[in-house]
Amino acid sequence: MGKARVKVPKKAKKGEIITIKTLIKHKMQRATKDKKTGKPIKRNIIHTFEAKFNGKPFLTAEWDTGISANPYTAFTHRVSESGEYEFVWKDDAGQTYTAKARIEVA
Amino acid sequence: MFGTRYRMGGVAFTALGALAVAGVFTLGAGSASACEECKGKFEVDGKKSGYLYSNPSTQAMEDDDFDNPGMLWVEKGRKLWAKKDGKANKSCQDCHGAPEKMRGVYPVYPKYDPKTKKLINIEQRINRCRTEKMQAKPWKWDKDNLLGVTALIGYVSRGLPVNVKIDGPAKPFFEKGKAFYYQRRGQLDMACKHCHEDNAGKYIRADFISEGRGGGNFPTYRLKWQKLGSLHRRFKGCNKQVRAKPYKQGADEYVNLELFVKWRTNGLPVEVPGVRR
Numbered sequence: 001m002g003k004a005r006v007k008v009p010k011k012a013k014k015g016e017i018i019t020i021k022t023l024i025k026h027k028m029q030r031a032t033k034d035k036k037t038g039k040p041i042k043r044n045i046i047h048t049f050e051a052k053f054n055g056k057p058f059l060t061a062e063w064d065t066g067i068s069a070n071p072y073t074a075f076t077h078r079v080s081e082s083g084e085y086e087f088v089w090k091d092d093a094g095q096t097y098t099a100k101a102r103i104e105v106a
Numbered sequence: 107m108f109g110t111r112y113r114m115g116g117v118a119f120t121a122l123g124a125l126a127v128a129g130v131f132t133l134g135a136g137s138a139s140a141c142e143e144c145k146g147k148f149e150v151d152g153k154k155s156g157y158l159y160s161n162p163s164t165q166a167m168e169d170d171d172f173d174n175p176g177m178l179w180v181e182k183g184r185k186l187w188a189k190k191d192g193k194a195n196k197s198c199q200d201c202h203g204a205p206e207k208m209r210g211v212y213p214v215y216p217k218y219d220p221k222t223k224k225l226i227n228i229e230q231r232i233n234r235c236r237t238e239k240m241q242a243k244p245w246k247w248d249k250d251n252l253l254g255v256t257a258l259i260g261y262v263s264r265g266l267p268v269n270v271k272i273d274g275p276a277k278p279f280f281e282k283g284k285a286f287y288y289q290r291r292g293q294l295d296m297a298c299k300h301c302h303e304d305n306a307g308k309y310i311r312a313d314f315i316s317e318g319r320g321g322g323n324f325p326t327y328r329l330k331w332q333k334l335g336s337l338h339r340r341f342k343g344c345n346k347q348v349r350a351k352p353y354k355q356g357a358d359e360y361v362n363l364e365l366f367v368k369w370r371t372n373g374l375p376v377e378v379p380g381v382r383r
Contacts, residue, residue: 068332
């Protein structure tokens with residue numbers, strides 16, 4: 001669980017709008033009962049997704065129930081300088097998953 | 107009324123009738139492909155891959171290697187391929203080399219295995235390597251490890267036509283698989299062919315029934331399952347839907363059926379990991 005894939009172009013022109021794609025492997029377990037034992041299973045979904053550029057967040061998403069397993073997110077960003085993207089996913093179990101990607105702006 | 111008004115010697119009427127039929131057919135066939143090029147690729151000798159019965163958004167998901175969630179398992183498989191395991195401390199790579207060298211393996215399985223004197227499919231072949239050559243525990247069906255390596259072996263054969271052999275020692279097993287396919291079963295008393303041959307292309311609730319040519323796309327990422335799944339899992343689902351008691355994954359009945367289904371897919375390209383609804 002928590003294996004992330006991100007796709008960010010390596011190079012871009014100044015002021016260009018780029019598309020970023022992200023995909024993370026996550027069960028997105030909803031709160032339910034175990035079929036055999038009847039014991040409750042706690043909810044464990046990714047509730048916060050954040051995209052940062054050079055440490056500054058530019059997109060924050062609060063997810064709730066109804067988001068599929070292995071959530072895929074695509075969005076655009078206007079780049080003005082070279083730097084590093086950081087993507088953070090947080091789930092109910094307290095786990096944090098991160099992925100990083102660099103972009104060079106000519 | 108409309109038809110009769112414009113009926114001029116019967117010719118115009120016939121033309122109208124033909125048009126209407128053609129219209130219904132296109133809708134029913136569900137071949138709203140994302141691209142014309144794919145249509146040629148996934149339709150060979152009148153056989154259509156289930157790809158052409160999917161809607162364009164599902165097709166787009168399969169086409170792009172990044173969007174395709176099945177690729178997560180292929181990547182996992184690639185890691186496992188190089189990982190040493192078992193008492194023999196060997197990895198798949200130690201004997202077979204790079205995964206790309208396995209190109210051409212996926213399209214010819216299941217095939218006859220002289221050792222057990224029955225058919226063997228890819229999942230079973232992987233587990234045999236694990237127990238005999240690596241002296242490790244076999245992997246469980248439809249768990250991430252076995253799915254990953256199976257998907258990897260399918261992935262490296264992408265684009266090759268499925269080409270299983272049904273002559274020689276495999277013949278009796280092929281006949282058994284064929285009998286299974288045409289055998290009515292379950293409370294609904296339906297055989298595989300009642301959906302996938304007689305009613306392919308028609309609606310089943312909100313979806314189109316495919317031709318059941320699933321030999322080239324499994325393990326497939328099904329949006330309903332929200333994960334990758336084997337062909338045998340799909341068989342189980344079909345059996346349950348006609349209210350028959352399903353067999354276990356890896357049962358001889360299903361391996362024989364797999365050969366028959368793959369033979370029906372012969373000629374269509376391998377598209378592992380496929381994406382279906």
